[in-house]
Amino acid sequence: MIRTTSIIDGLTTSSEKTSRYAVDPYFRDAWEELVGIFGTPGEVRRFTWRHVPLVLRPDAIAAGRGELLLDLLRQWGLAPVGHAEVRFDRHLVREVWRYQLNIATRDRITMMDRVLVDRPGLLILLRATRPTAEPVCLDLRARKGPSDPDRRTPDQLRHVLSAARASVLTLVHSPDEPIDVVRDLAVFLDGHGIRQLTAGPRPPEEERAAVLSRLKELRDETGHHELDLDTARLSLGLPTDPAGLARAAQRVLAEVLTARHVGSWDRLVVAAHTARTHFAGYRAAIPDTDATAWSHHLAPPKED
Template identity: 30%
Template sequence: MGDSVLRESDWRALTVSPRKRELFVEDLYFRETWEDLVRVAGERAAETLGPLAMLAFKPDGVVGRRMRRTLSFVEEEGFELVGFERVRYNRHSMRELWRWDWNLYTTDRLALSSLMHSATDTFLLLLRDTAHTGVTPGTVRLADLKGSVLHPWGPRHLRSVLRAPNKVIKFCHVADEPADLVRELGILLDRESRRELLRGAGEADADKVSAALLEEVGRLEAATVEHGFDIDETLERLTGEGRLPKDAEARIREVMAGGPRMSFDELAATMPPATDGLALWDFVLVASWVTPLEREGHVGLLPAPTAADWQGRHAPGTG
């Protein structure tokens, strides 16, 4: 048997982006996971994705102790947990996950992201939107609730609830559309894990799954250092411990006040990054404030569609 052919109705259920459709039809991770989904759900594969959403904690979400708060938020917003897997990013998976954003970001940010994303295990959550009506997919509603890096976060956005300190330390990631959920499961999980997760989603007892996740969260947190991600407290502690010279602290605060940014290598020469523990996260936090993050004149190659885009498709006269 060859690959399953996606019908027009499948693509309409997966994305509102013609460009994403062009890219994903040839994407290895998308193709593999779509076959898994067809194996599990058959002709109803695309329909099955409608209420589902995916949230993956970043290592800073583990170290910053934001996992329980996030789970409470999504449950209060009408999402129930139907499955989870313990995962670990590496330098390759984090590049693939955000493949169409890296053209916007600097190589300094790439070095920083490689360091922070490979630092610890974390969890991938599969959620079901209990408010799903068949118009806006669960992925899209959750992405809107999370808050976009392109717009200010409101008090009810997850980014605000989690008190994300900046646009690097954001604690979690969500799939933007059903098509992204399919592709990203292919990046983060192997074949058997994907199929098991998808099979279990339809009959999961959300309360039992949540209880199991919280037990695993407790185990992971017990084995992982905690960091508050407060930049002022961190700089004062580093200077007080003699790990950061006062002139270096002054240079960092100059950057934070709008002065010229420091390259990753410049910061590393002043404050060598550790490989683990609190010192690693001290470096990550400082770097997230002072290194150049974006390349001028560049934009992401696949802007994320919003709920309004999906609702517009169903407006009278749009077909």
């Protein structure tokens, strides 16, 4: 058995992650794969400092705006150096958010299935194009914005990419800390996929063109929708008076939650804005990491 707790040192400020990831098979799988690729633990730590995987979920692909996304990332000093298609199923949904879904309602989890399962996503590996004072995943975390739409600001990625204002429609996923960079790679990809993703970066402009081409193909599969609630209400012909609209939205939610396959983004958008999301008064198995805690760790990994 690998000495996982010593490996984790320097990858997280969270004691919960230190204990849980020490026995997490995804983290251990990806760590051993990355050491085999890069040669030493120090090189893996440097990789996690300079790189971050950004997953565009099916809702982000439906919303489009791939060029805007890549333009923003370039302004923030992040360039695409690899990508891989991911296909969501119910197991992937539960593993990506394994340590947060303990406080999610059944409605929320089912809505996540309806939005994500049997639909494609795209994982884009990003690399910092300039020296960074912190792991790039921390910077991207702040720039993407929170899952709660009421706490987002207009300059954050989730706000820019779509008019969606439901916490179920979060559009993108990225790891919070270097330790999550490692685990996420094994959650989304097998060993062969990790090796392909990190095999040797293409020039950023070449990779940008490849990503945009693939996003267009995937959007043709998912269908296009701005994820705007008013557009969805109008398309479904829902009543405009508040009481009638509330009753109609509850009917749509009930239909979406009980159906096996929901093809209409209009129905998903209305249901996403109607569903209960979290149980109040409980904490996630691993709460969000306090980014300020990294102020004591802000030094790039040393050579082995």
